[in-house]
Amino acid sequence: MSASKEKYTEAQYLEVDQYQPKTRTGRIANYVDTRVGGTGMIREFGRKVFPDHWTFMFGEVALYSFIITVLSGAFLTFWFDPSMATTRYSGSYAPLQGLEMSMAYATALELSFDVRGGLFMRQLHHWGALLFILAMSVHMLRVFFTGAFRKPRELNWVVGCALLILGLGAGFTGYSLPDEVLSGNGLRIIDGMLKAIPVVGTYISFFLFGGEFPGNEVIPRLYTLHIFILPALILILIAVHLFMVVTHKHTQYPGPGRTERNVVGYPVGPVYAAKAGGFFFIVMGILCLIAGTFQINALWNYGPYDPSPVQAGAQPDWYIGPFEGVLRLMPGYIGDFSLEWVIPTPWGGNSLALPVLIPMIPVALIFLGLFIWPWIEAWITGDKKEHHLLDRPRNAPTRTAFGVAVMTNYLIMWGMGSNDLIATHFGLSLNDITYWSRVLFFLGPVIAYILTKRICLALQRKDREVALHGHEAGVIEVSPEGGFSEKHKLPSEYELWSLVSYEAAAPSGPRPNAKGKVTAMEKFRSRLNRMWFEDRVEPVSREEYLEALEHHGHGEHTEGLEAAQSRGEIGPGTGH
Amino acid sequence: MAEHGNGDTGAVVTTGEGESGGYAIDNPGLPPHRPRLADVDEKYAKRSERQVSVLFFISIIGTVLFFIGYFAVGRMDSFDDYFEGMSALRVQNTLLGVGSALAMLGIGLGVVHWAKTLMPDHEVIEDRKPLRTEAHRQEAEQIVTEVIDETQIKRRPLLRNTLIAAALLAPLPALVLFRDLDRSEDFGVERMRHTLWGEGVRLVRDPVGTPIRASDLTIGSAMHVIPETLREIPGHGARLSEKAKSVVLLMRLHPDDFGDQIPGREDWTHEGIIACSKVCTHVGCPVALYERHTHHLLCPCHQSTFDAAENFKVVFGPAGRPLPQLPISVDEEGFLIATSDFTEPVGPTYWERGHTDPEGDYPKS
Numbered sequence: 001m002s003a004s005k006e007k008y009t010e011a012q013y014l015e016v017d018q019y020q021p022k023t024r025t026g027r028i029a030n031y032v033d034t035r036v037g038g039t040g041m042i043r044e045f046g047r048k049v050f051p052d053h054w055t056f057m058f059g060e061v062a063l064y065s066f067i068i069t070v071l072s073g074a075f076l077t078f079w080f081d082p083s084m085a086t087t088r089y090s091g092s093y094a095p096l097q098g099l100e101m102s103m104a105y106a107t108a109l110e111l112s113f114d115v116r117g118g119l120f121m122r123q124l125h126h127w128g129a130l131l132f133i134l135a136m137s138v139h140m141l142r143v144f145f146t147g148a149f150r151k152p153r154e155l156n157w158v159v160g161c162a163l164l165i166l167g168l169g170a171g172f173t174g175y176s177l178p179d180e181v182l183s184g185n186g187l188r189i190i191d192g193m194l195k196a197i198p199v200v201g202t203y204i205s206f207f208l209f210g211g212e213f214p215g216n217e218v219i220p221r222l223y224t225l226h227i228f229i230l231p232a233l234i235l236i237l238i239a240v241h242l243f244m245v246v247t248h249k250h251t252q253y254p255g256p257g258r259t260e261r262n263v264v265g266y267p268v269g270p271v272y273a274a275k276a277g278g279f280f281f282i283v284m285g286i287l288c289l290i291a292g293t294f295q296i297n298a299l300w301n302y303g304p305y306d307p308s309p310v311q312a313g314a315q316p317d318w319y320i321g322p323f324e325g326v327l328r329l330m331p332g333y334i335g336d337f338s339l340e341w342v343i344p345t346p347w348g349g350n351s352l353a354l355p356v357l358i359p360m361i362p363v364a365l366i367f368l369g370l371f372i373w374p375w376i377e378a379w380i381t382g383d384k385k386e387h388h389l390l391d392r393p394r395n396a397p398t399r400t401a402f403g404v405a406v407m408t409n410y411l412i413m414w415g416m417g418s419n420d421l422i423a424t425h426f427g428l429s430l431n432d433i434t435y436w437s438r439v440l441f442f443l444g445p446v447i448a449y450i451l452t453k454r455i456c457l458a459l460q461r462k463d464r465e466v467a468l469h470g471h472e473a474g475v476i477e478v479s480p481e482g483g484f485s486e487k488h489k490l491p492s493e494y495e496l497w498s499l500v501s502y503e504a505a506a507p508s509g510p511r512p513n514a515k516g517k518v519t520a521m522e523k524f525r526s527r528l529n530r531m532w533f534e535d536r537v538e539p540v541s542r543e544e545y546l547e548a549l550e551h552h553g554h555g556e557h558t559e560g561l562e563a564a565q566s567r568g569e570i571g572p573g574t575g576h
Numbered sequence: 577m578a579e580h581g582n583g584d585t586g587a588v589v590t591t592g593e594g595e596s597g598g599y600a601i602d603n604p605g606l607p608p609h610r611p612r613l614a615d616v617d618e619k620y621a622k623r624s625e626r627q628v629s630v631l632f633f634i635s636i637i638g639t640v641l642f643f644i645g646y647f648a649v650g651r652m653d654s655f656d657d658y659f660e661g662m663s664a665l666r667v668q669n670t671l672l673g674v675g676s677a678l679a680m681l682g683i684g685l686g687v688v689h690w691a692k693t694l695m696p697d698h699e700v701i702e703d704r705k706p707l708r709t710e711a712h713r714q715e716a717e718q719i720v721t722e723v724i725d726e727t728q729i730k731r732r733p734l735l736r737n738t739l740i741a742a743a744l745l746a747p748l749p750a751l752v753l754f755r756d757l758d759r760s761e762d763f764g765v766e767r768m769r770h771t772l773w774g775e776g777v778r779l780v781r782d783p784v785g786t787p788i789r790a791s792d793l794t795i796g797s798a799m800h801v802i803p804e805t806l807r808e809i810p811g812h813g814a815r816l817s818e819k820a821k822s823v824v825l826l827m828r829l830h831p832d833d834f835g836d837q838i839p840g841r842e843d844w845t846h847e848g849i850i851a852c853s854k855v856c857t858h859v860g861c862p863v864a865l866y867e868r869h870t871h872h873l874l875c876p877c878h879q880s881t882f883d884a885a886e887n888f889k890v891v892f893g894p895a896g897r898p899l900p901q902l903p904i905s906v907d908e909e910g911f912l913i914a915t916s917d918f919t920e921p922v923g924p925t926y927w928e929r930g931h932t933d934p935e936g937d938y939p940k941s
Contacts (some may be wrong), residue, residue, distance in 0.1 A: 002584050048704040049700050049701075069852070084812070084813055085812075086811075086812035090663065094658045094661075095658070100812065102812070110721060113661075113665065116646055116668070117579070117672055119645060119665065119669050120673055120676075122668050123669075123673075124855070129929045131593075152707060153898055158825055180875070184889055185861055185862075185877060187859065188820075188859070188860045189859045189860070189877060190863055191859070191860060191924070192856075192859025192861075192923070193861040194658075194692065194926075195924050195926035196859075196924065196925060196926070197927070199927055200916065200924060200927075201927055202768075202927055202928055203924040205926075206757075206758040206763070207754065207758050208757070209758075209762070209765075210757060211758050211759075211760040211817065211818070212760075212767060212768070212817045212821070213817065213820055213860070214813070214814025214816050214817060214820060215813050215816075215817050216811070216812065216814075216816075217757075217813075217815075221757075246802045247707070248707075249702075249704055249705075256603065256604045256605060256606060256607055257603065257605045257606035257607075257699075257701065258603075259603065260704075261703060262701050262703055263701070263703075263704060264606065264699050264700070264701050264702075265699060265700065266699065267622055267700050268699070268701065270695050271689070271691050271695045271697065274687050274690060274691035274695060275692070276684070276690055277683045277690065278686070278687030278688035279684060279686070279688065280684065281681065281684030282680070282681060282685060282688065283608075283684075284680040284684070284685035285677045285678070285680030285682075286677070286681070287678075288673050288674075288677040288680055289673055289677035289678040289681075290673075290744075291673050292669055292670050292671070292672055292673005292674050292675075292676070292677060293670060293673055293674070293768040302761060305816070306816070306819070306852065307816060307819050307820035307823055307855075307862065307866065308783075308800055308802070308819065308823045308862055308864075309862065310861055310864045310876055310877065311876065312865060312876040313876070314803040314876060314877065324878075326892060327858075327878050328878045328893075329894075330880060330893065330894045331893075332858065332880065332888055332893060332894045332896035332897075333893045333896065338890075338896045338897065339896050340896030340897050341929060342927055345930070347930070348930040349930035350927050350929075350930055351925045351926065351927060351928075351929040352927075352932060353896065353924065353926075354896065354924035355894045355895065355896040356858065356859060356894075356924070356925070359894075370794060372716060373727065378739050385731065388704060398899030400829045412666065419879070420876065421877065422742050430879060431892055433641075434879070434892075434893075448690045455774040466799075469598065472606035492607075493601060493604040494604055494607045496600070496601055496604075497599075497601060497604050498628050500599050500600040500601065501603070502600045518748070520624075537908065539599065539600070539939065540600040541600060542599070542600050543599065544603075545600035549681075570591065
């Protein structure tokens with residue numbers, strides 16, 4: 001913008017001062033406008049177009065459940081005291097009366113039993129947090145499988161990944177606050193994992209807990225993280241995220257009338273704003289209903305934290321599942337050989353807790369991979385173009401297959417977080433489940449990759465068939481010659497456009513660099529590129545389409561021919 | 577900017593990108609707009625209006641329901657009868673939830689229904705703005721070049737280098753400030769090698785604190801144990817931290833069930849009574865479950881399983897080390913006592929743990 005260099009006339013300045021609004025609304029609008037320039041905003045957003053599709057809703061759900069979680073959390077802070085100072089419980093929950101406990105647990109109980117609506121708000125807060133992370137996860141899957149992370153939206157994808165991790169952090173810190181047995185054991189596991197980190201781990205644990213576990217410092221520290229630092233970061237990143245959505249304009253699915261250069265959808269005012277605004281109330285209503293009718297984290301059953309007791313079948317919140325599951329999956333010994341190594345040193349050796357460290361690798365790889373995926377994919381495919389039209393997942397078979405493979409791996413870890421409950425509920429051997437999951441951890445993603453890729457390619461072929469021959473109408477006709485044939489209904493040009501307007505690039509060989517040399521890295525890239533593109537189904541070409549139209553034009557003949565073929569009167573032809 | 581009503585005519589689409597050319601057909605443009613019932617017949621529009629207002633009315637009922645739940649259901653201070661109190665709480669919670677759910681859903685569904693049936697449903701086409709134009713890019717580049725020139729940072733490397741050095745060092749104090757997150761007097765890893773156990777410390781029941789005679793344990797039974805000295809520790813937090821290291825599981829096996837004991841541990845048991853740390857060597861959960869027939873100990877967090885008869889060796893799960901055993905005996909009054917502290921650090925493995933001599937001596941550090 002070269003605004004600074006534009007020249008304005010005196011009349012333009014005077015216009016601003018001299019304008020006299022006629023109505024009351026006009027006066028208010030003018031007051032604001034002459035001070036902060038509101039018309040610019042209304043001109044920008046008042047009729048801004050947003051594409052509409054049900055899969056675009058998950059991001060909205062995430063935003064709304066975050067707002068609801070912040071509001072309900074703010075309510076809880078008025079009663080909750082995150083102190084580890086000792087008190088003797090004297091509230092109205094009889095079974096715990098007279099017990100020594102921390103202020104944190106006592107006030108969490110007070111909120112549940114003695115503050116009217118406190119239990120409801122606690123449950124709303126907890127369910128809201130679960131939904132927040134669930135909605136973020138599903139939103140990310142949508143973005144991944146439709147290729148919405150591609151240029152120019154790579155950085156917004158990174159912001160989204162950071163939001164997911166911050167959300168997990170906010171969830172876990174909140175889960176730990178009530179200071180009862182269940183969350184205390186969760187913290188104990190965190191302590192054990194921290195201590196496994198080589199060189200600095202023990203001290204990180206000391207600094208977090210203010211000494212040895214559990215000490216009496218950790219709850220207030222988690223509280224600061226939970227109600228200030230993490231939500232503030234999340235809020236800032238949400239602002240950045242939405243700002244970028246406005247800058248890029250939303251992506252849209254391919255379809256009639258839609259191109260890489262336009263946005264097709266409803267204007268913000270009034271339709272989109274009404275739908276999105278109304279949807280906030282719907283999300284809140286559903287969360288209220290769940291919070292009022294489904295109990296969550298009945299912390300009065302657990303008792304104050306004590307390092308000695310533990311419950312069998314204890315489960316973390318759903319989103320911690322993979323982290324917990326991968327710990328359970330890992331064997332500590334292979335045969336009689338312990339994976340816990342001692343590195344000999346002059347001062348008596350240092351310990352490497354590999355049974356704890358190795359499980360961190362797949363989780364770390366998945367999250368690191370998430371962050372850098374847009375660049376990895378662009379590097380492999382060599383695609384540097386801007387994309388505003390989404391991919392239908394089937395039209396990007398390798399990405400879809402790879403995504404499902406990683407998901408499978410993640411879900412196996414997640415399921416293993418409940419291996420004890422799976423064992424008790426289905427009457428299976430816990431050990432067998434664990435052994436099989438260790439196999440599936442490696443084999444599952446491979447199977448998922450192959451299956452998904454085949455399914456995608458099959459769906460693409462189905463699309464081709466529909467584009468060329470139409471939908472099966474379910475009507476069987478008998479020709480005068482006695483041949484049977486099924487009627488096909490040709491798709492409308494609008495449907496046809498959705499079926500044929502995708503790109504299926506062919507593999508591109510290694511390209512020499514500026515010096516004319518093909519590097520080893522480039523050869524590796526081109527191998528991946530071949531893997532990426534070699535199995536592909538081309539979209540229907542113009543020639544094929546015209547030929548098929550021709551074919552339908554002489555329908556009777558061909559149908560007769562096919563019928564004769566099926567009766568075996570004519571030798572097998574090439575078919576179609 | 578916005579082109580209303582294009583939908584009706586199947587708007588012509590700009591195909592400036594030259595992509596459509598490659599496809600089987602040309603982009604047909606937006607499908608024609610199909611009017612809704614409410615668009616063509618005021619009767620249906622009226623019906624939508626009534627439906628929306630009913631939804632808004634349901635919302636009002638929901639709000640009233642919330643107040644009924646809040647004010648009319650069981651006073652929370654009448655919790656003398658536990659069950660009555662709990663059921664009042666349940667009713668109240670349900671009413672608050674259902675009431676506010678109706679209040680919110682009424683508004684939300686009403687507004688969405690309004691938008692979908694009565695507000696215009698014409699799709700609009702808007703051009704995407706290029707993220708920048710070439711002219712703007714050149715102008716910005718020129719500004720940046722000029723600004724950097726004016727700072728003279730390129731001509732004066734001394735300025736640049738000292739600034740980099742200063743900027744790298746400046747955040748260090750912020751890091752060092754966090755040193756006092758742990759202000760304990762015994763700061764360091766050495767404290768992790770010591771627990772409250774020691775020669776002559778009595779084993780007492782957790783949490784009541786009564787001492788234990790060998791005869792209190794029948795074969796196959798187990799008991800959760802803490803050191804008698806735990807109660808002397810002042811302060812809840814400090815007591816929990818000591819307890820987190822010194823919780824012990826005590827069990828009695830048939831003497832024939834024992835496998836080969838590690839040399840030097842022959843006198844660590846008393847008449848088949850054997851004691852071990854209850855803190856899992858994996859990540860520290862309490863190994864709280866004991867199965868008398870197999871004499872296996874199970875940690876419910878990650879299912880590490882240890883065999884009490886075989887020096888607590890790992891038989892399943894992610895633990896990489898046996899549970900530390902506590903040497904025990906009886907004092908002259910016949911109560912169970914420890915004969916020393918644990919001979920190795922209890923709990924999860926940490927970097928500085930290093931070698932521990934199976935004979936029972938710590939490495940020299």
